[in-house]
Amino acid sequence: MIKTGIPGLDDVLKGGVLEKSAVLISGGPGTGKSIFIMQFLVEGAKKGEPGLCILYDTEKEELLTYADSLGIPLRKYEQSGMIIILKEELLLKRVISLSAPLDIIRKKKIKRVALDSLTMFSYIHVSDDRDYRRKIVEFLDAMKLVTLFATAEGTEYSLDELQFSPEDFLFDGVIFLSKVRHESSFERVLHVSKLRGQEHKLNIYPFHIGKGGIEVYPNQLPFSLIGKDEDHKKEK
Secondary structure, three states, X not given: OEOOOOOOHHHHOOOXXXXXXXXXXXXXXOOOHXXXXXXXXXXXXHOOOOEEEEEOXXXXXXXXXXXXXXXXXXXXXXXXXXXXXXXOHHHHXXXXXXXXXXXXXXXXXXXXXXXXXXXXXXXXHOOOHHXXXXXXXXXXXXXXXXXXXXXXXXXXXXXOOOOOOHHHHHOOEEEEEEEEEEOOEEEEXXXXXXXXXXXXXXXXXXXXXXXXXXXXXXXXXXXXXXXXXXXXXXXX
């Protein structure tokens, strides 16, 4: 099992994720997707597992500064060479190639890869809707040497009526992030939709973003959802 480095999440995942699996972190703006991949890569670096972060829509220094603000030692491991951050400038010029990341994976014996984001990857690599599924499959096939976490932009999900995208069926695992209204504020929650080949908990769990990054609370119910349940009982 591969530990995610996110306190509480491995409990929800019943130990972590399977080695060489591909997990999609999907959610709307401000739900913590980039923080997930930071902690995932740093956890690997702490264990001596080299990591690669492939950026499409964020600048390298922007990501490092964000990690610094949260107290996540991404910069430390990037400077030591344990984590390589690759900004795909060539791909933004429509040079359709994954040769650079694959060369790094082989030469540096990379164990963990983070892609931020799959949404921008699809804009660059995919010419039309018919080509989308094939390009994602090709990318996932190329990443079978490593454990992959990829982010994807999504709308603010209604956890009662989740809407699935084509990529959700192609990844081994899918974790949905959302913000649920609680009175005059919002609460961040997550739901593990699937993890192919392993058991996991199916509830909706609250999580917090603070110093050190994300912490998931696997033994708590979201306050926002408790309130909804109570309102539903009163209506009956």
